[in-house]
Amino acid sequence: MNEKKSVTRLDSTYMDQYDAHVERQGRKKKRLLRRLALFALLTLIVTSSLAIYHVQQRMVYAEKKEEYEQLQEEMGSLKESEENLREEIELLNEEEYVLEIARSNYFFSKEGEIIFKLPNEEPSY
Template identity: 35%
Template sequence: MKEKKTVTRMQNRYIKDKETLNKARNRRRVALARRLAVLLVAVAVVFSALFVLYTKQTMLLQDKKAEKVKVEKKLADAKLEEKQLKGEISKLHDDDYIAKLARSEYYLSKEGEIIFNTPTEKKKREI
């Protein structure tokens, strides 16, 4: 059958120094692995924080761009309205236009004049 082999270790100074050196190397490897793991976690946390910050900033920028488009449209509408109102103001300085406006809007008439409303005039006003 099988024979049991027993090997005894030598107990001299060289063997003890080698064992001590191997234990120290193993401790350094474990410490290095721990430091690298901590460093890796720290880097992962920093990158994830930067990613979240970048994402929030991108979303904020998109919101601001959308708001800018809305405000620019509102500004263009306001400028168009301003132009129309300035035209209306310049027309209001004309006496003939004021008389025509008073007749059409407030149904004022000259002396002896009779005003008749026709259905086509009402449709034109509604449009």
């Protein structure tokens, strides 16, 4: 039942050409597979490097955004401080305000006036 079929090979130019054709097709297939593997490897390298670059840029963006928000808050407080200082400058340009500060902080008095320093503390009784 297991009969082996044996076919004798004829040595002819056709068979030589056919063998050469089969061999060329095998080499072409092997080169194609190598090129596809190289292309896949290059695609993987480029894709992974772009992904890494994207992640790094997102991290830098997040840091810069946080720094920007912090600087915005600082700028708001500095503007408020600037406004307070401008108001103080306007008040210091008024003579009455300067005299009031001098009288309260440095005990300057008007002519014939006596200043009594009262303690700021509440009595303990």
